[in-house]
Amino acid sequence: MGRPASDHKLSSLPLQIFIFFHQIWSILFVLITISLLFYKGWVLGYPISSMIVDIIYAVLYAAVDYSRLFLGTKGNKCEELAPLVWFIFLSIPILVTNIYFMKLQSIIIDVDSAIGGVSIAFLAMEILFGLMTSFSFSRAQFVR
Numbered sequence: 001m002g003r004p005a006s007d008h009k010l011s012s013l014p015l016q017i018f019i020f021f022h023q024i025w026s027i028l029f030v031l032i033t034i035s036l037l038f039y040k041g042w043v044l045g046y047p048i049s050s051m052i053v054d055i056i057y058a059v060l061y062a063a064v065d066y067s068r069l070f071l072g073t074k075g076n077k078c079e080e081l082a083p084l085v086w087f088i089f090l091s092i093p094i095l096v097t098n099i100y101f102m103k104l105q106s107i108i109i110d111v112d113s114a115i116g117g118v119s120i121a122f123l124a125m126e127i128l129f130g131l132m133t134s135f136s137f138s139r140a141q142f143v144r
Contacts, residue, residue, distance in 0.1 A: 010136050011076045015129035019072050022122045026069065030062045032115055033101060040107050050106050061097045064090060072130060081137045088130045091123055098123065 037054050040046035068090035075083030102108070102116030 010079050010133070010140055012129050012133040012136075015076050015126065015133050016073065018122060018126050018129060019069050019076070022126060023066075023069050025118065025122060026062065026065045029115055029119055030058050032111070033058045036109070036111060040109070044107050044109075046107050054101075054105065057097065057100070061094065064097075065094050068094060072126065075137075076133060079137055079140075081134060081141065084130055084134045084137065088127060088134065091127050091130075095120065095123055 034055055037046065037051050037058070041048065041051045068087055071083040071090070072087035074080065075085075075087055098116050098119045102113050102120075105112065
């Protein structure tokens with residue numbers, strides 16, 4: 001039927017805003033990263049074996065990040081704790097991948113560091129708001 005008038009929404013608008021813009025950024029990040037890998041291979045002599053591994057890594061990054069952002073959206077909008085916990089947990093491999101693309105590739109240029117920094121900033125804010133939202137959901141479940 002619906003919620004009682006006294007029951008307020010627990011979902012987080014700031015979290016949803018960051019997830020929305022990170023979905024767009026994630027697509028741009030993968031496209032820029034793959035373009036940079038081809039540029040490095042063509043102009044800077046990036047080893048082909050490393051390029052192939054990094055392209056596969058970027059595609060896996062996209063799949064995990066898409067799943068993570070979907071779970072964050074679902075958990076936030078439906079006010080469910082489990083998808084938000086998975087959202088936060090899946091942030092770990094995304095953070096590791098961002099650090100890899102920023103600092104651990106064979107050839108790193110300034111653009112790698114810049115786009116990695118933007119991705120880590122999105123990730124940090126999403127983790128922060130995700131934890132705050134998770135705590136409010138768990139507190140509300142405890143009270144009920």
